[in-house]
Amino acid sequence: MSRIASTVLMAGALTLAGACATYYHTQADFNREFERGDLNRALEALQNRDRREQGRNKFLYLVNNGLVLSVMGRYRESNEYFEKAYLFGEDYHKDYINEVASYWTNPLVTVYRGEDHEHLMVLYYKALNFLKMGKYDQALVECRRLNLRLQELSDKYNSPEKYRRDAFVHTLMGIIYQAMNDYNNAFIAYRNALEIYEDDYARLFSLHAPQQLQYDLLNTAWWTGLHEEFEYYRERFGLEDYIPQQPEAELVFFWHNGLSPVKEEWSINFAIHTEQDNQVLFVNETMGLNFAFPLDNDDDRSRLSGLDIYRVAFPRYRERPVFYRGAQLVSGGEQYPLEMAEDLNGIAIHSLRERMVLEFSKGLLRAALKKATEMSVRKEDATLGALIGVVNAITEHADTRNWQTLPHTISYARIPLREGENTVDFVLHEPGGGEYTHHFTYQAERHQTLFHTFSSLESMDSPYKPAWE
Amino acid sequence: MLNRTLLLLTTLAIVSCSRTVTRVSPDTAIDLSGRWNDTDSRKVADQMIYDLFNSSDFKEYAREKNRKPVIIVGNILNRTTEHIDADNFIRKFEVVIHNSKVADLVESSEFRDALRRERAEQQDFADPATVKQFGKELGADLMLFGEMTSEIDDYNNRRVVNYVTTLFLTDIETNRRVWYGQHEIKKLIRN
Numbered sequence: 001m002s003r004i005a006s007t008v009l010m011a012g013a014l015t016l017a018g019a020c021a022t023y024y025h026t027q028a029d030f031n032r033e034f035e036r037g038d039l040n041r042a043l044e045a046l047q048n049r050d051r052r053e054q055g056r057n058k059f060l061y062l063v064n065n066g067l068v069l070s071v072m073g074r075y076r077e078s079n080e081y082f083e084k085a086y087l088f089g090e091d092y093h094k095d096y097i098n099e100v101a102s103y104w105t106n107p108l109v110t111v112y113r114g115e116d117h118e119h120l121m122v123l124y125y126k127a128l129n130f131l132k133m134g135k136y137d138q139a140l141v142e143c144r145r146l147n148l149r150l151q152e153l154s155d156k157y158n159s160p161e162k163y164r165r166d167a168f169v170h171t172l173m174g175i176i177y178q179a180m181n182d183y184n185n186a187f188i189a190y191r192n193a194l195e196i197y198e199d200d201y202a203r204l205f206s207l208h209a210p211q212q213l214q215y216d217l218l219n220t221a222w223w224t225g226l227h228e229e230f231e232y233y234r235e236r237f238g239l240e241d242y243i244p245q246q247p248e249a250e251l252v253f254f255w256h257n258g259l260s261p262v263k264e265e266w267s268i269n270f271a272i273h274t275e276q277d278n279q280v281l282f283v284n285e286t287m288g289l290n291f292a293f294p295l296d297n298d299d300d301r302s303r304l305s306g307l308d309i310y311r312v313a314f315p316r317y318r319e320r321p322v323f324y325r326g327a328q329l330v331s332g333g334e335q336y337p338l339e340m341a342e343d344l345n346g347i348a349i350h351s352l353r354e355r356m357v358l359e360f361s362k363g364l365l366r367a368a369l370k371k372a373t374e375m376s377v378r379k380e381d382a383t384l385g386a387l388i389g390v391v392n393a394i395t396e397h398a399d400t401r402n403w404q405t406l407p408h409t410i411s412y413a414r415i416p417l418r419e420g421e422n423t424v425d426f427v428l429h430e431p432g433g434g435e436y437t438h439h440f441t442y443q444a445e446r447h448q449t450l451f452h453t454f455s456s457l458e459s460m461d462s463p464y465k466p467a468w469e
Numbered sequence: 470m471l472n473r474t475l476l477l478l479t480t481l482a483i484v485s486c487s488r489t490v491t492r493v494s495p496d497t498a499i500d501l502s503g504r505w506n507d508t509d510s511r512k513v514a515d516q517m518i519y520d521l522f523n524s525s526d527f528k529e530y531a532r533e534k535n536r537k538p539v540i541i542v543g544n545i546l547n548r549t550t551e552h553i554d555a556d557n558f559i560r561k562f563e564v565v566i567h568n569s570k571v572a573d574l575v576e577s578s579e580f581r582d583a584l585r586r587e588r589a590e591q592q593d594f595a596d597p598a599t600v601k602q603f604g605k606e607l608g609a610d611l612m613l614f615g616e617m618t619s620e621i622d623d624y625n626n627r628r629v630v631n632y633v634t635t636l637f638l639t640d641i642e643t644n645r646r647v648w649y650g651q652h653e654i655k656k657l658i659r660n
Binding site for chain 1: 502504546547548549550551552555626660
């Protein structure tokens with residue numbers, strides 16, 4: 001019996017261990033093509049994994065498809081994937097059987113739910129796709145969904161240290177409302193965005209409100225007839241001479257620079273101290289970590305104290321620093337800098353850091369349960385117990401899943417266009433001082449707002465070495 | 470402790486919840502987040518139109534006209550920090566005015582333009598016996614418009630929001646303000 005169990009356990013452990021490279025590495029074929037900019041092959045690699053649409057990584061499968069198709073300009077197909085990703089977020093329910101299983105193996109057996117900012121980005125891309133297709137009414141639907149998601153986010157957390165409000169999403173809502181000539185709602189969105197940039201983003205991400213937001217806020221206040229508010233903000237921004245002007249047409253240009261961070265795994269060894277009453281202490285003296293774990297059962301305590309060291313795996317982000325230092329648009333002899341409005345890299349890293357205590361607790365509970373099981377079995381069968389110990393060690397992994405095709409940062413600019421044909425240069429600034437210019441031509445109708453996104457997938461070389469290098 | 474944790478986790482696994490949907494009467498007041506909702510829109514519309522039609526100023530105006538005054542609902546400016554669906558709010562006012570039988574209602578500019586296009590097309594395409602004529606629109610006597618503001622006091626996971634809706638009823642010919650009304654909804658929200 002013991003031998004059969006050993007064989008089954010070892011086979012299971014090897015399977016789980018094989019499945020537990022970081023998420024980035026399991027997607028090596030897709031990531032390689034995507035980062036090289038070969039989107040057709042990236043999409044092919046992605047869609048060869050059809051079965052994943054229903055698997056534990058369903059959300060990531062959907063959003064990666066949606067994002068790649070959007071960059072390729074296949075907006076309708078892209079939105080089909082993003083709609084499914086949105087519905088996934090709406091209908092998501094924790095599968096507690098998998099949650100329980102994760103405490104005996106690792107969190108990778110659970111369905112990936114998606115980070116808060118990832119769910120907002122689903123609707124951001126969806127709204128942009130609609131805008132680029134000229135379907136403004138549909139974009140407005142996404143705008144309302146974004147508003148609900150933002151309300152859910154602010155209701156979810158109370159601490160001002162958490163990422164609980166998104167300034168860029170409010171800005172985007174304002175841009176969409178403004179494009180629809182709903183200046184009143186645009187003003188509300190811009191004013192909310194300004195408050196969040198000033199109160200949250202400056203403190204949490206060192207990101208200040210773009211100057212364009214100030215102009216948009218003033219314009220929409222004036223066009224709504226909110227003259228008191230207009231005067232108040234004009235003075236506050238130090239733009240006393242500013243007079244709103246409506247150009248013949250406009251272009252809103254979004255620049256997706258670089259790639260978001262990837263999660264990797266790091267392990268910490270904890271020693272167990274059981275000398276305190278009714279609790280055990282998980283201690284890592286090198287890192288100054290000290291977690292108390294209530295344990296009032298003498299038997300449990302003695303089981304745990306029989307073990308010296310616990311290895312617990314946790315996720316952490318590794319940044320992929322951007323390659324391009326900045327960018328600007330040149331039109332009609334005027335230069336318009338792209339202003340950073342969203343730091344997705346910073347949001348991701350900050351969100352994980354803020355919930356690290358929870359991650360530690362879950363990891364330590366997992367380790368404790370695994371070890372307690374091992375010790376119980378050891379009492380009956382030493383060989384099987386030892387084998388469970390090996391399996392526990394092999395299966396100890398962190399959840400390294402995240403939406404890795406998102407940009408590192410999002411910048412934008414709003415520029416005036418003339419009715420008819422317009423040529424605009426998009427100039428990217430390289431690290432050595434060089435420039436790389438793209439030329440675009442836009443056909444604008446009177447009072448129309450055009451939308452364009454440009455994705456730079458390049459990142460600086462980082463210590464993170466992908467599997468294929 | 471470990472055994473109890475195990476038991477708790479297993480119980481959670483068995484008692485995993487699923488979504489339930491219950492149909493409720495649309496006039497049931499349900500407050501979840503504390504933000505402006507359908508109940509607030511309906512209450513404000515019902516109460517303010519009741520106040521308007523009961524006001525001595527409006528009754529005097531109707532007596533002077535010797536007929537039901539004709540009202541058009543204009544813009545309701547949103548000065549709050551929330552995206553309140555103004556169209557929905559305006560429709561609620563229109564429904565209450567229409568059902569009151571105290572005043573006549575004419576279409577707002579949004580639908581009036583569509584009606585004018587339809588009338589113009591009838592001149593070319595409809596049976597002459599059924600063509601609707603230009604210049605027969607019922608002109609409004611009064612315009613109802615207003616604004617919404619909110620004052621927020623936020624401290625220690627508690628929030629007080631005071632929504633103030635102000636409506637003006639103004640004579641279109643003379644710019645005379647016939648009626649002026651204000652309605653407040655104050656909410657205390659504990660997080």
